[in-house]
Each structure stands twice: as structure tokens, then as C-alpha cells.
Amino acid sequence: METIFKRRSVRKYTDTAVSDEQLKQIIKAGMAAPSAKNSQEWIFIVLRDPAIYQTFSEVHVNAFAMKTAQAAILVCADLSKEKDPGQGWWIQDCAAAMENMLLEATDLGLGSLWLGVHPKEDRIACMKDVCSLPEGVEPLGIMALGEPTKSREAIDRYLEDQVFLNTYGNTWGK
Ligand SMILES: Cc1cc2nc3c(=O)[nH]c(=O)nc-3n(C[C@H](O)[C@H](O)[C@H](O)COP(=O)(O)O)c2cc1C
Numbered sequence: 001m002e003t004i005f006k007r008r009s010v011r012k013y014t015d016t017a018v019s020d021e022q023l024k025q026i027i028k029a030g031m032a033a034p035s036a037k038n039s040q041e042w043i044f045i046v047l048r049d050p051a052i053y054q055t056f057s058e059v060h061v062n063a064f065a066m067k068t069a070q071a072a073i074l075v076c077a078d079l080s081k082e083k084d085p086g087q088g089w090w091i092q093d094c095a096a097a098m099e100n101m102l103l104e105a106t107d108l109g110l111g112s113l114w115l116g117v118h119p120k121e122d123r124i125a126c127m128k129d130v131c132s133l134p135e136g137v138e139p140l141g142i143m144a145l146g147e148p149t150k151s152r153e154a155i156d157r158y159l160e161d162q163v164f165l166n167t168y169g170n171t172w173g174k
Pocket residue numbers: 007008009010011062063065113114115116117155
């Protein structure tokens with residue numbers, strides 16, 4: 001469980017390559033996530049083309065992590081696979097997959113970053129275009145990966161003011 005607290009966003013990477021084996025392990029972790037009605041509607045697109053990183057950086061000005069990323073994975077949903085269509089569960093399902101992937105990357109000693117795509121229309125349109133996503137395949141986010149240039153501290157963000165007992169505002173744990 002230490003991995004949960006060690007996971008931090010890494011936005012600058014060395015030029016050490018990320019292997020396909022590492023990517024497979026990370027995607028496997030993504031596919032192990034819980035999903036509504038076990039829909040598993042996720043689709044993972046391994047991004048190895050620097051031109052894609054560049055194009056995304058043009059629509060997302062704070063995507064500078066893509067400048068040094070050694071690999072990236074686009075997490076999408078195939079809406080036709082949803083077992084309870086039209087409710088938007090795919091967002092939660094793919095977010096759970098993304099978090100699992102970030103944790104697996106941390107466990108492998110890699111630095112990673114979640115770059116938001118959904119719900120920004122311009123980023124969605126960009127990724128649909130560059131990855132030729134068919135109708136009904138929706139992008140959620142991009143995971144950037146690489147060896148961190150420096151280590152980041154583990155973090156404890158526990159905020160007791162945001163935890164209540166039974167009713168909102170009723171103190172718990174103080
Ligand atoms: C849905 C989502 C979208 C995010 N999008 C971006 C992004 O586009 N660019 C970025 O640099 N960080 C992005 N982040 C990372 C957050 O900024 C980061 O998780 C937060 O600042 C906390 O830092 P930590 O990850 O080191 O704990 C995103 C995180 C989430 C969950």
C-alpha cells in the first residue's frame with residue numbers, strides 16, 4: 001500500500017526507454033480495475049509516435065510532460081461494450097483503470113502523469129483525430145511515462161475537516 005502514497009505526478013523524464021513489457025504490465029493493471037457491471041469497456045492505445053505528443057501539446061498548453069515522455073497510453077472507452085449504456089459509467093470505469101495504471105507504474109519505478117482529455121472538447125477532438133478513434137470510442141485521458149529525473153516525496157494529504165460521521169458536518173476521528 002506504500003505505493004499509493006509514493007505515487008506522484010512526474011512531468012519530466014530522462015531518456016531511458018520504457019519497454020513494451022513494462023507497458024503491458026501497466027495495461028494489465030488497468031484491466032484489473034473494477035467497472036460498473038464488470039463492463040470492462042476500456043481500450044488502451046499505446047502512443048509511441050512523438051508527433052502525437054506534439055499535436056496534443058498544441059491543444060493542451062500544460063502538457064509539457066509530453067516533451068520528455070518516453071511512452072504514453074491513451075485510455076478510452078468503447079461505449080458499445082457498456083452494460084448499462086448512456087449512464088456515463090465509462091468515466092468512472094476508465095478513471096479506476098487509469099489510477100491502477102499509475103500505481104503499477106510507480107511500483108515499477110517509473111514516473112507517470114495523468115493528462116486530462118475528457119471533458120475538454122478540443123482535447124477530445126484532437127485525440128479522436130490523431131488516433132483515428134471510431135464512432136463510439138471516447139478518450140478519457142493520457143498517461144505519460146518515463147524514468148523520473150528526480151524523486152518526489154511520498155505524500156499524506158489526510159484532511160480531517162473533510163471526513164464526517166453519518167451526517168455532513170458531524171465531526172469524525174478528531
Ligand atoms: C483527471 C485528472 C486530470 C489531470 N490532468 C493533468 C494535466 O492535464 N496536466 C498535468 O500536468 N497534470 C494533470 N493531472 C495531475 C494533477 O495535477 C495531480 O494529480 C495533482 O496536482 C496532485 O499531484 P500528485 O499527482 O503529485 O499527487 C491530472 C489529474 C487528474 C486526476
